[in-house]
Amino acid sequence: MPKYAHIIGWGKYVPPNVLTNDDLAKTVDTTDKWIREMTGIHQRHIASSKESTAALAVYAARDAIESADVNPQDIDMIIVATASPEYPFPATACLVQNAIGAGRAGAFDLEAGCSGFVYALSMAAGLIRGEMYNTILIVGAETLSRLVDWNDRATCVLFGDGAGAVVLRGSETPGGVMSSVLGADGSGGELLIVPGGGSKSPSGPETVLSKMHFIKMNGREVYRFATRVMATAAKQAVERAGWALDKIDLFIPHQANKRIIDSAAKSLNLPPEKVFVNLENYGNTSAASIPIALCEAISGGRIKPGDHLVMVGFGAGLTWASCAIEWTAPKPGAIPLPRAATSRLRYAWSGFKSFGWQVSRHVDALVSRVIDTVERKEQ
Numbered sequence: 489m490p491k492y493a494h495i496i497g498w499g500k501y502v503p504p505n506v507l508t509n510d511d512l513a514k515t516v517d518t519t520d521k522w523i524r525e526m527t528g529i530h531q532r533h534i535a536s537s538k539e540s541t542a543a544l545a546v547y548a549a550r551d552a553i554e555s556a557d558v559n560p561q562d563i564d565m566i567i568v569a570t571a572s573p574e575y576p577f578p579a580t581a582c583l584v585q586n587a588i589g590a591g592r593a594g595a596f597d598l599e600a601g602c603s604g605f606v607y608a609l610s611m612a613a614g615l616i617r618g619e620m621y622n623t624i625l626i627v628g629a630e631t632l633s634r635l636v637d638w639n640d641r642a643t644c645v646l647f648g649d650g651a652g653a654v655v656l657r658g659s660e661t662p663g664g665v666m667s668s669v670l671g672a673d674g675s676g677g678e679l680l681i682v683p684g685g686g687s688k689s690p691s692g693p694e695t696v697l698s699k700m701h702f703i704k705m706n707g708r709e710v711y712r713f714a715t716r717v718m719a720t721a722a723k724q725a726v727e728r729a730g731w732a733l734d735k736i737d738l739f740i741p742h743q744a745n746k747r748i749i750d751s752a753a754k755s756l757n758l759p760p761e762k763v764f765v766n767l768e769n770y771g772n773t774s775a776a777s778i779p780i781a782l783c784e785a786i787s788g789g790r791i792k793p794g795d796h797l798v799m800v801g802f803g804a805g806l807t808w809a810s811c812a813i814e815w816t817a818p819k820p821g822a823i824p825l826p827r828a829a830t831s832r833l834r835y836a837w838s839g840f841k842s843f844g845w846q847v848s849r850h851v852d853a854l855v856s857r858v859i860d861t862v863e864r865k866e867q
């Protein structure tokens with residue numbers, strides 16, 4: 489029997505701190521009117537200094553795990569899609585694995601810019617269909633505010649922070665992720681880039697002075713690329729799923745710019761009620777934008793079992809990714825209180841265990857060193 493990869497849980501987290509267009513107009517030469525008209529964005533959420541990418545990812549992951557009603561110990565693999573990881577290494581996914589107590593899970597990060605979440609969804613669905621793994625947690629999490637030059641009006645108005653997550657599980661019931669399309673055009677890599685801090689230009693006083701650790705973007709070219717690729721990628725995913733375009737019930741695009749979304753919707757012949765847009769509240773949250781939009785579409789009653797969804801992302805790389813999903817999850821119910829309490833207990837216990845392992849690793853290293861010293865003296 490073929491295996492299908494179904495989304496069985498979802499969750500999101502956005503930092504509470506809101507930065508409006510008017511707030512931005514106090515620090516850079518811009519206006520609320522320009523930002524609304526050119527992008528559709530009204531405000532964005534910005535992580536506090538205590539909220540890192542892993543912290544946002546963990547909140548969203550816990551939400552998704554609870555709504556899926558799975559035990560973290562049953563998760564086989566964790567993929568975190570991010571362009572703003574906690575560190576160059578270890579992977580943010582490993583930090584999430586530790587924080588949620590998913591002791592059996594492998595974990596890695598996936599970097600495909602704003603297409604990262606759909607790339608991860610496609611990878612996870614492939615692993616499930618190939619019967620390598622059965623339960624996979626995917627998180628899209630970003631703190632792009634840390635990579636933005638807050639004096640560059642061309643980029644600082646666009647981005648926001650947040651995280652969204654889903655749990656995928658294999659089943660023989662038809663449905664779930666029915667097709668995906670992944671693409672890249674590395675010749676456009678320099679159009680959207682953080683040039684400093686990597687192997688080519690390691691961080692140092694010079695890279696900082698020349699602001700190479702900030703996002704540099706050729707907005708006009710990225711715009712042209714996005715309008716070209718979004719509708720095409722959506723059509724390809726629909727075709728691979730064996731559907732017709734008019735079968736789409738909800739289009740969930742990457743939330744970068746309302747004009748880009750409108751142009752794609754027009755090419756796909758989709759009326760506004762079949763297109764999900766929430767970028768006015770969040771700005772472009774990169775790899776987190778599609779899972780955050782999915783969560784809001786579900787909580788807003790825009791998705792019901794049997795619906796045909798299409799997601800499309802595009803971004804740095806340049807990359808693009810689309811997928812067609814037949815929605816099979818029942819409407820979410822409130823998590824019963826006793827279960828919410830046991831989840832909290834489970835996370836507290838896994839935090840305690842993780843701390844215990846760290847202490848035992850230190851003690852082990854200390855004892856080994858003492859034994860080595862004694863042995864060397866005896867020789």
Ligand code: ACO
Pocket residue numbers: 517518519522523526527601602603641642643645680705706707708709710711714744745772774802803804
């Ligand atoms: N406020 C006021 N004026 C501004 C601002 C601003 N925030 N930003 C730029 N301008 C000015 C420019 O200086 C320019 O002025 P000039 O004509 O006097 O020189 C004018 O507005 C037009 O600037 P353009 O950059 O040419 O404007 P454009 O029409 O391209 O719109 C925008 C800019 C909204 C950024 C658009 O290019 C866009 O959305 N591009 C796509 C960006 C995107 O989606 N990036 C994310 C990709 S996903 C990822 O992986 C992170």
